[in-house]
Each structure stands twice: as C-alpha cells, then as structure tokens.
Amino acid sequence: MKSLKWLIHLILPYWRRILLALILSTLTITSHIGLMATSAYLLARAALHPPVLDLMVTIVGVRFFGLSRAVFRYLERYVSHDVTFRILSQIRVKFYQGLEPLAPARLLNFRSADLLSRIVADVEIQQKLFLKVFAPPIVALLVLCGYGAFLASYDIRFSVILSACFLVAGLGIPWIIKLLSQGVGRQLVVLKAELNTQVADSLFGMSEILAYGQANVYLARIRRTNEKVTNQQRQIVWLSALSSALTGMLANISMWLILVLGIVLVEEGKLSGVNLGMLALGTLSSFEALFPLALVPHHLEQNRVAADRLLELIQAEPEIKNQDTMSPKPREMSITFQEVNFRYGPEELWALNCLSFQIPEQGRVAIVGASGAGKTSIVNLLLGFWDYEEGRIDFGGYSIQEYTQQKIRDYVGVVTQRTHIFNATIRENLLLAKPEANDEELILAAKKAKLHDFVQSLSKGYDSYVGEGGLKLSGGQRQRLAIARVLLKNAPILILDEAMEGLDPFNEREIMGEVYQLMEGRTTLVITHRLSGLERMDEILVLDQGQVIERGKHHELLRQKGLYRKLWDMQVIPLN
Amino acid sequence: MFDKSLVREGRSVWGLLLLTVVLGTGIALLAVAQAWFFSRVVAMVFLEGVGLKAVWGSLLMILGIIGLRAAFQWFSEICAHEAASHIRVSLRRRLMNHIVALGPLYARGERTGELITTVVDGIESLEDYFSKYLPQLVLATGIPLIILGFVFPLDWKSGLIFLLTGPLIPIFMILIGKLAEKKSLQQWQNLGWMSAHFLDVLQGLTTLKVFGRSKDQIRVIERVSDSFRKSTLSVLRIAFLSALMLEFLATISTAVVAVTIGLRLVNGTLSYSSGLFLLLLAPEFYTPLRTLGLNFHAGLSGLNAASRIFEILDLPLMYEKNRDDQNLRNQIHHQQDNNDFLGRSKDQVLASNYQISFQDIHLAYQTGESPALNGINLSINSGETIALVGPSGAGKTSIAQLLLRFVEPTTGKLLVNGALLSSISAEKWREQIAYVPQNPHLFAGSIAENILFARPSATLEDVVSAAQEASAHEFIMKLPNGYQTNLGEGGTRLSGGQAQRIALARAMLKDAPLFILDEATSNLDLESQYYVQEALKRLVKGRTTLIIAHRLDTVYHAGRILVLNHGQIVEEGNHEELMRVQGLYYGLVKEYRGELR
Incomplete structure (x- = not known):
C-alpha cells in the first residue's frame, strides 16, 4: 500500500x-x-x-x-x-x-x-x-x-x-x-x-x-x-x-x-x-x-x-549522512589510518581489523593480499562510501569525518578494475572529470595518457560514441581513458584499485608507463594482488583477513620469506 | 504478415486452429441470430404494442443465445491457446536441440544473452500470433462476408456501404501501418534507448560520485526524459492517425448506414424490424476487422521473433556443412566406407593410449575470414603435458575446440591412433576428455551437484575426494552449507579462483585420460592461483594434458611448450630450449616478468 x-x-x-x-x-x-x-x-x-x-x-x-x-x-x-x-x-x-x-x-x-x-x-x-x-x-x-x-x-x-x-x-x-x-x-x-x-x-x-x-x-x-x-x-x-x-x-x-x-x-x-x-x-x-x-x-x-x-x-538509510559543516582545508596531502576497525554489517566478520598505516605527501603505499582480505574496504572508507566503527582516518591532518564526502572525493583520483565508460562520446566521458575543461586541456590529458593518437584515428575523433551503444574499447584503452580522467581532474591523491586487473600481460606492460607517470607528485595508494612493479613502493602491506601480517619494502619482504615471498616465487619465471 | 515457415508450423495443429475458426464463425452467426430476435422483439413491442407475454419466447431465445455465445467464446480462446502452446512447446524443444547441436562456438559471447531471450521470450511471443492473429486473419475475411450475406437481401444500399468501407480498414491498416508503424516501432526502440541511458547512469553511479557529478544527473535524466517525450509524441501524433482512421471508418459508416435506413423507414420502403436488424449488424461487421487491426502488433512481434527463430533453425550443423563439401557422387560410397570404417576403427580409436596428430590443419570459422589456424602439424603422445602459449588471437583456443570437436577442421586431418577423429561420434569421443574452460560455468544447484555433473553415478565420497584433490574441499567446508551450498542466480557467489577449483574437481571426478585446460586469464587472486596450481600438478599426473596458457608462470615447467602466432606453430621445445633460442617465447617471458626498467 x-x-x-x-x-x-x-x-x-x-x-x-x-x-x-x-x-x-x-x-x-x-x-x-x-x-x-x-x-x-x-x-x-x-x-x-x-x-x-x-x-x-x-x-x-x-x-x-x-x-x-x-x-x-x-x-x-x-x-x-x-x-x-x-x-x-x-x-x-x-x-x-x-x-x-x-x-x-x-x-x-x-x-x-x-x-x-x-x-x-x-x-x-x-x-x-x-x-x-x-x-x-x-x-x-x-x-x-x-x-x-x-x-x-x-x-x-x-x-x-x-x-x-x-x-x-x-x-x-x-x-x-x-x-x-x-x-x-x-x-x-x-x-x-x-x-x-x-x-x-x-x-x-x-x-x-x-x-x-x-x-x-x-x-x-x-x-x-x-x-x-x-x-x-x-x-x-x-x-x-x-x-x-x-x-x-x-x-x-x-x-x-x-x-x-x-x-x-x-x-x-x-x-x-x-x-x-x-x-x-x-x-x-x-x-x-x-x-x-x-x-x-x-x-x-x-x-x-x-x-x-x-x-x-x-527508503534505506544512507550509510553516511552528509554533514553540513564547512570542510577544513587539508594541511598536506597525507593519509593516516589509525587502528581502524570496520565491518559491512553488525553480523558480519571484520573486514578491517585494527588497521594502521600512513602515506605521507607524495608517498607510495601498496596493499597486497588475497581477494577478501579487505583491500577494497580501505578504498570504500577513504572515499566516504562507508563509515568505520572504531579508530581514526585522517586526511591532511583532520579526521575525514570533518570533511563533507564530496570534498574528500575532490582530492582523490581513482583508477579501478571496473572503469565505467558511459554510453556517450569520448569527450563527454573525459569531461566528467572536469566539465569546464577546454579542448587544449582535454587533448593534453589524452596525450599524456597515450589515448590521443587512438582517438585521432577514429573518424569522429573525440565525438565518437563509446560504451554499450558505440565503439567497444579494449581493456587497455579503457584504462587509458580512466588515466586521462584522473589527469584532467588533477587530484593530488591517487588510488589504483587493481587497475591492471583483467588486462593481458602485453596490455598491462604497455600501460604501466602511463601509470607510473600518473604517480609522479601524487600521494598514491596501490591495491593489487599482482606483485610486479612493487619495488617502487615506499611501503607494502600484506593484508590477510583484514589484518596486516607483513609490511615493509619489496626487498625486505622478500628477505622475510613469509607469504609475500611465497607469492613472489609463484609468479616469477626463471630467465634460464 | 504471413510467414510461410510459421504457417507450416501451424499445420501440426490444424485441427485446433480450424476449431477456433469454426467457433469464431459460430459466434458471429449467433450474434446475427441475436440481432434478429432483438429487432423483432423491439419492433413488436414498439409498433404492434404487444405485451411481455407475447415476446417472452423470443426473449428466452435471446438469453439462450447469449449463454451459448459466452460458451463458444470461452472454448474458442482455449482452442486457440492450445494450438499456440503446442507449437511453442515443439518449437522451443527443436530450437534448444538445434542450438546445442550447433555447439558452444555458436552460442558464445554476446550472442548468449540474445539466444536466451529468443528461446524464452521469443517463443513466448508466438502465442499471440497463433492464438490471436492467425485465426483472426481468417475470421476477418469470413465473418464480414457472412454478414453481407444477410445485409444484401434486405437492403443493397447498406450492403454497398459495408462492402465499400469494410476493405478500407485493412487497406488503411496496411498503408498507414507501413508508414507510421515503422516510425513508432523506431520510437519504441528509443524507449529502450531511454532505459539504457538510465541503466548506464545506475551502473556508473560510483564513478559519477567519485567525480562529484552524481547530483547533476538528476537534471540530465529529467532533460533526457523530457526530450524523449517530446520526440516520441511528435511521432506518435502521426502513428495514432492509423487508430483514428480505423475508428473513423467504422463509426462514420455506421452513422451513414443509420441515416440511410432512417430515411428509407420514413419513406416506408423498409420495415422497422429489418432496419434495426441492419443497424445491429453494423458493429458485428466491423468488429472482426478492427480486432485484426488491434492484433496487428501481436502478429508483428510474433513475426519478428519467428524470423529469428527460423534463422537459427536453418543454420546448418557442422557435419552437414562438411557433407555438403563432399562430392555428391562419392557420397553413397563414402557413407558405406564410413560405416565400415566406424566398426573397424572404434576399438582402435578408443584405446587407452592416445596418439593424436594434427595433419596440416587449417581452420576458418567463417569463409572469407582470416583463418584461425593456418597449417598446424602436431602430434600429442600419451601421458604428455603440452602447453600452448602465444599472443591472444594466435589460435590457442581453436586447437582445444578442434580436440573437443566443437568445430571441424576446414582442411587437413585430425587423427587419433591413425584413424580419423570424425569417424567416431562426438559424444563417444568426449567421454575420453575432461575439460576445464577459461571461465567455468557453475550451474544453478548445489556445489555437490555441480561436481557430480562430471559423473552422475559417483558417490558423495568420490565428490569429496575429487574436491580435495582440486584444493576445493577446504573452502567448500567453510561455506555455510558446505557441499549443499546453492550456486547460481540468488545463490552464493564464488570467486573466479573458487569456480576454477570446482571445475578442476569436476575434471578430477571424471578421471578421463585426456585433460584439456583453458587457463583463466589473470582473474585469479594469488591465493587461488597457488591452490589451482597445486591441484593442476596432481591432475596432470598420468594424463595426456593440453594446457592453453594465458599466463606464462603456470607453464614454464611443462614438458613441451608450443608457441603459436597467427595460427601457426612458430616455436617448440621446453622452457630452457626456448629461452636459448631468444625468439617469440623469450620476448613473451621478458615482457611477462614485468620487471621495470
């Protein structure tokens, strides 16, 4: 009724x-x-x-x-x-x-x-x-x-x-x-x-x-x-x-x-x-x-x-209610998790269990672990899609709860495994990140993401329709589009959430360069279960069932001979 | 609007369809009788001033006719439905059989969804074609003719009006239909586009939120809906004209008939009773024609569905295609040969030791398309583990498809122990193979059922031990209902790695001498990957194994690695040998290691 x-x-x-x-x-x-x-x-x-x-x-x-x-x-x-x-x-x-x-x-x-x-x-x-x-x-x-x-x-x-x-x-x-x-x-x-x-x-x-x-x-x-x-x-x-x-x-x-x-x-x-x-x-x-x-x-x-x-x-209650308070201005682009506990429902298991880590401005932290280890929960909390129960998450020296959700998102660029491409033109898909951007900015971002040449090869260029109703983009092209979006948005914080997932090794290799370029000058959080390229990280956290079981730099972790080492050995092919 | 193949389908139920038409005609005749009694009763009471008693008999007759009409109506609808439902059941069965016979190559990819829609909803939409449109097509010509038979003897002028306006209805229906329906159909497709836009926004909601654009979408949705409404209405404005014309013809001619009769009554050249009778016949004359117009859409969507259904049913099966290629003259001989050969070779082919050889095999999925395989020569020995590597599109999967007999080579021979593989039935041959595809499908049902699928006669102990071998037992036991956990739509969703392990358990349970694994493309998380590899090591033992590798880390220890490129085997050897050559394989490994500059 x-x-x-x-x-x-x-x-x-x-x-x-x-x-x-x-x-x-x-x-x-x-x-x-x-x-x-x-x-x-x-x-x-x-x-x-x-x-x-x-x-x-x-x-x-x-x-x-x-x-x-x-x-x-x-x-x-x-x-x-x-x-x-x-x-x-x-x-x-x-x-x-x-x-x-x-x-x-x-x-x-x-x-x-x-x-x-x-x-x-x-x-x-x-x-x-x-x-x-x-x-x-x-x-x-x-x-x-x-x-x-x-x-x-x-x-x-x-x-x-x-x-x-x-x-x-x-x-x-x-x-x-x-x-x-x-x-x-x-x-x-x-x-x-x-x-x-x-x-x-x-x-x-x-x-x-x-x-x-x-x-x-x-x-x-x-x-x-x-x-x-x-x-x-x-x-x-x-x-x-x-x-x-x-x-x-x-x-x-x-x-x-x-x-x-x-x-x-x-x-x-x-x-x-x-x-x-x-x-x-x-x-x-x-x-x-x-x-x-x-x-x-x-x-x-x-x-x-x-x-x-x-x-x-x-009719469901929103997970997080927007505060009307003024958002503070972050002092620096740093992120800190302090003993954060989080679960998706009162009956559920802890998705994150007493998690602490810090990414200083322009620092790079990677989180690795099996699926279900809680990696994506970290992103959900950072973007304000969910609220944590205990602990504290700071952004730029203030608790993220002091910001409006949108304010935080304004600082963050995300490249995920599931980049959504809208049924619209390439231009519209890019402008999503910055509606007021002019053509020069657009092309510059596309060039940096190595998307421009491909777009030029299309008969309608930036006005070509993509997505379900239009042209199908390959996995690599999708990710390039996502990268171009982040470049256009020019967010100081970058989250790569299994960004290379689903790409075959050749595509993955090709796009790596652009991803690393993207990391330059940004505070970066990488979420992955592929171990390649992690030697560039300042810190790697190995997550298992919401808990950090190993942490350190790539070479330290290899020396520890723990889970990280085991995973590494499995992935690497001897050259001779 | 008259599809030959569909009408052919109708033949199997001609009795029921005929009964529908007969009942429909009966209803019309009863309506005529009712009109006749009605006009007589009214005339007698009105002009002759008789009382209720005098007309009571006729009134009871009318009541009886009303009851009978309702009964006829009921039965005719049931008959029509029965006819349609027979056809649907038989067509759906044939369609499914045919799709399965066409094999997974036909049903793969994006086509799957469309096929499901055709099998389920497409067939369903034939209901209205057979139960409403087809009988109505006959009735719409028959009933007006019958009515005319009553009208003309009484008043040829009214008859002429009927005769002239009646056919205009179908003519207008077709004329305007052709013009406007196409446009309105287009517009209804636009409605689909409209909802696609909405779906797109819902799917991309997270992305929109990240970019802070989700609130803007309220206005966008409003705007898109509004412009859609405007453009639709501008088209519908024309499309509705067809309805206007149909309505107009029927009502205005009724009015004209009424006025003509009225004037004749004044002049006294027609009796009141006959005049009223004629007026009552007017709706009976136009109704079947208008109903046909209303069912036009039902017929149209049925026809659209039918054309797709018969398109699928007419696709030749693989072995038929091959047969076509053969010379007709040789065919009879060949068949005898084949039969002979079959008997002779069965034991030979189905021995436990296999020696499979590909002899100069070419494969093109479609004539004119660049071939998927381009002269493959390969022999696989019993107990050997072979890995196929190469860039995507190199033809790795095609080799597995050939071995599974999902497709037949375009030219060249595929031999098993010296005999042609095509000489034994595909079903028999597949009994020798355990196959794990790239994205294993989990069927609706419990996990136990999903594993048992490989060997329905197996016991639960067998299932558990197969799952243990496949490193699946542990995670299965962690699920709330263990082996009885339901999978599929609405059930528990397993991760890609878990699904892969269930598929491996299937292969374990089948325990077939030949094992084909199409490896998952990097969708597995590390933990699953680790377990899958452990399981694989156990599985390949004592079996002839073919692994299609999309990730190199799993295959470098295979006994023999075949490197494919552009449908040809370009390198062959074990890991060390291939690395020494520094060819394509070396390049792939270098890239794969992904160590950065």
Missing part, C-alpha cells in the same frame, strides 16, 4: 492533464454509446413516418457521434501518452534522487548487471500505471455515472440494473478470477524463472555440458519445465478466457434486462416505445468501459510489486 501511496504522490502534480485524459477517454466511450443510442432512436422515430425535417436534429446527432468518437479517441491517446511519459520521467527522477545518496553502499547487492536491469525494468513498467491501472476504473465509474443518470431520467430501475451489472462485471468477475488464479500465477512466475535459468545455464555452460556428455540430461530438464509452464499457462488461460466470456455475457445480459424492464414499462405506458431500442443498445455499448477492467488486478499487482522493490531500495 505504501508503494501505491508513493506512486499516487508522484503523479498528483499532473492532475490537470490526467483529468483531461480521463475526460477524453470517457467522451470516447460516450460517443460510442451516443452513436448506437441515437441511431436506434432515429430508426424508431423514422418508423413512425414523420416529416423528414423533424428528424434533422437526430440525424445531426448520429453524424456528430459518428465523427466525434474518432476525434476523441485520437486526443485521448495523445494526452494519455503525454501523461504517461511525464509520470515515467518523474518516477525516474524521484527514484534516482532517492538512490543517489545511498550509492554505492546500499547498492552493493545490486552489482550485477542483471539486478540493475531489473531496477530499470521496475521503473519502465510504471508506464502502464496510468494507462492500465488508474485510468480504466475511473473511466468506468464516470461512464456509469453519466449513462446511469441518463437512464435514471427514464426510470431509476434502469440505473439500478446498470449499476448492478457494472459492479459484477467490473469488480466481481475480476476479483473472483484473481482469487482463483493467484496460486497459479505465482507458480507460473517461479516456473518461468526456472525455465529462464535452465536455458541460460545450458547456453552459458554449453562447453561443459557437451564435454561432460550431459546435453540430453539438460535438454530433457528444459523440456520438463517447459511442459510444467505450459500446464500452468493452460490454467491461467482457462480462467482469463472465462473472465472475458463472462464479461461479454454480462454486457448482453444487462442489455436483455433493460429490454425486459423496458417492455414492462411500455406495457404499463410509463415509457414510450420509441426509446426501447435506444436504451437497450446504449447499455450494450456502455460496457466498452468495462472490458479493460479485467486486466486491472494483473497490472496493479505487477506495478505494485515493482514499486515495492523500488521503494525498498530508496
């Missing part, structure tokens, strides 16, 4: 347009009713052989309704789509506004592209919110009121029949069908997900399936799931077909009831026979408003579940 409130709150600002769309939609249906009713009335009047002039008004009415329906339908479609897109944009913006302060801490579980896509789909599905969920019941209600009032002017019992039939067809049938299909529907969702998993599994794992002779086993499994899905779908179709057949039947039955009541009234002399056909046909036509209602529970459920998921995401 909460999520529905949220959605309603979001669409309220557009109430004028929404009202217009609803009215137009109602008028479309009214035109249909009008066309059939006036036509029937015209025929009945004509059957009494009056002078043709007497019929002129009715004829004009018939022609008017014949034209107006198409016009109203057109306008209604236009306005309601306009509203839909506005609502969608609003939801997108509001959701992003809610999400932005929470990233990346609260999004940790949404790392995989799949889950992010689901968020996007959850937003996109809201385009049905107005057209398929909100509008149909309101329009049905408006039609009921309007046509019901028209019927009441002849006899209130007509309106009672109409209301009763509308109620059964609009609420009763959808409700019963929903109750009956609830279990099946839920099972179907599970089964479809299972089918998807099985198909994905057999395609992604096809090498293994074939190499291990399991193809038939997997194909048979998919076949069985497919059959199960089909059985469930059959039940759903039985019910949905029943629902549409019943709604159609009710429309006819209501017409029949109106006709019977009309006949009785004509017999009693309370109703002129001229109106008989008109009332019955108008009633039948009015049911057009009810047919979309059958699907409302289905769409409502979909939209609600999606909105629930969205709301759940953005």
